[in-house]
C-alpha cells in the first residue's frame with residue numbers, strides 16, 4: 001500500500017482543534033511535533049488512494065475557519081508527501097516510544113516490551129495515535145503530574161474529555177476506586193475503550209458519551225479536564241454539582257495567555273487555585289471549592 005504523509009503546520013493553541021479536524025476527515029490518528037512552538041506540526045498518514053484532491057482544500061478551509069472560534073491556526077500550512085509503501089507503519093512505531101512521565105507512571109506503546117525500572121512503576125499501555133492523549137503533548141503530561149500529586153487512593157474521579165482514556169487509566173493505577181470517563185467524540189470513545197481494555201480496566205472505568213458534565217449526577221473527589229479553554233470556561237460554573245465539598249478540580253490545556261481568564265472564571269465560580277504547574281507555555285491548575293468549606 002502506498003502512503004502519503006500529511007503535515008499541518010499550526011500554532012500551539014490550535015493543536016487539539018487541528019487534530020480533531022484530521023480525525024473528522026478520516027485520519028487514523030495524529031502525531032504532534034511541538035519542538036518549535038511557533039510552528040507545531042500535526043502529522044498523519046493517508047493511503048494514496050484517499051480522495052486527497054478534495055481533502056486538501058477542505059482541510060485548509062477548516063483550519064483557517066478556526067479563527068471564527070477565536071483559535072489562531074497560523075501559519076496553517078498543509079504539506080503532503082508521498083512516503084511509499086508501508087513506511088507509515090515504521091514511522092508511526094519509530095515515533096512512539098515509552099515515556100516515563102513521573103516516578104510512578106510510564107506510557108508504553110502496545111507493541112513494545114518494556115520492563116518496569118522499579119517495583120512501583122505503573123505501565124499505561126496504549127494503542128497510540130488513535131486519539132489525543134498519548135503523552136506526546138505537554139498538556140497530557142502536566143495533567144498526569146497533577147493527578148499523581150493530588151491523589152491519595154480510593155477516590156471517585158470524573159475525567160471530562162477523556163480522548164485516549166489516558167487520565168482515567170492513570171487514575172486507576174494511582175488507586176481511584178470509581179471512574180467515569182466521557183467525551184463528545186465517537187473516535188475518542190472508541191480509542192478509550194481499546195486502551196482501557198489493553199490495561200484490563202473495562203470493569204473499573206465507566207465510559208460515556210457526554211458534553212462536559214451535562215446531566216451527570218455523580219459527585220466526585222476529583223474532576224479532571226484537559227480540554228481547550230473555550231470548553232473549560234463553560235465547564236467551570238457547571239462542575240460544582242459534581243464535586244464533593246472536599247473535592248478538587250484539575251484543569252489543563254491552558255496556554256499561558258489564557259491563565260488570567262481561567263483563574264477569573266474559577267474565582268467567580270467559588271474556586272480557589274491551590275497549585276499551578278507549568279511546562280513551557282502550558283499550565284495546569286488544581287483548585288478547590290470555597291463555597292462549601
Ligand SMILES: C[S@@+](CC[C@H](N)C(=O)[O-])C[C@H]1O[C@@H](n2cnc3c(N)ncnc32)[C@H](O)[C@@H]1O
Nearest residue numbers: 132133140161162163183184185188211212226
Ligand atoms: C486535549 S484532548 C485530551 C485527551 C486526554 N484527556 C489527555 O489529557 O490527553 C481533549 C478531549 O476533549 C474532548 N472534548 C472536546 N470538547 C468536549 C466537550 N464539550 N465535552 C466532552 N469532551 C470534549 C475532545 O474530543 C478530546 O478527546
